[in-house]
Amino acid sequence: MKKFLTFVLAIVISFIPGIFGGFFSPIIPGVNDWYNGLAQSVLTPNGWVFSIAWLILYTLLGIALYLIMRSGKTRQNKATAYTLFIVQMILNTLWSYLFFGLHMVGWAMICVVALVGVAFWMAIAFKPISRAASYLVWPYVAWLIFAAYLNGTILILN
Numbered sequence: 001m002k003k004f005l006t007f008v009l010a011i012v013i014s015f016i017p018g019i020f021g022g023f024f025s026p027i028i029p030g031v032n033d034w035y036n037g038l039a040q041s042v043l044t045p046n047g048w049v050f051s052i053a054w055l056i057l058y059t060l061l062g063i064a065l066y067l068i069m070r071s072g073k074t075r076q077n078k079a080t081a082y083t084l085f086i087v088q089m090i091l092n093t094l095w096s097y098l099f100f101g102l103h104m105v106g107w108a109m110i111c112v113v114a115l116v117g118v119a120f121w122m123a124i125a126f127k128p129i130s131r132a133a134s135y136l137v138w139p140y141v142a143w144l145i146f147a148a149y150l151n152g153t154i155l156i157l158n
Contacts, residue, residue, distance in 0.1 A: 006069055021092070024096045064126060091114055105151065119140055123138055
């Protein structure tokens, strides 16, 4: 039962940025008008793609966190991994607020570049603790690079 509760906790924690980011989602009236009015990359996917992608990515991050939590390594060995996980959560949430909430595309670009760096570092930090956890972070890193491209395109075109 303890393993199951730890798993549920890890999943819930991983979705926190998505929950807060949802307050600034393009689905919300007003935000949708602003976002849809922007010149965007031809590679920008439909809105439903973002929803599915983030559902998968947050789930993978939750599983990765669970593997780190359940690892036999000491807390001291995990301190960097936990810190990076928290920092990426904060940056992920901050990006949504900057981009969709404040419409500060330039600051959002700086934030997403920092987020890519932290996520990359997190994947590396996870590896000595759990190889599987590290592998689960790499799709997130790839998606963040794509998100940085989309953000950069909006910055340049607008």
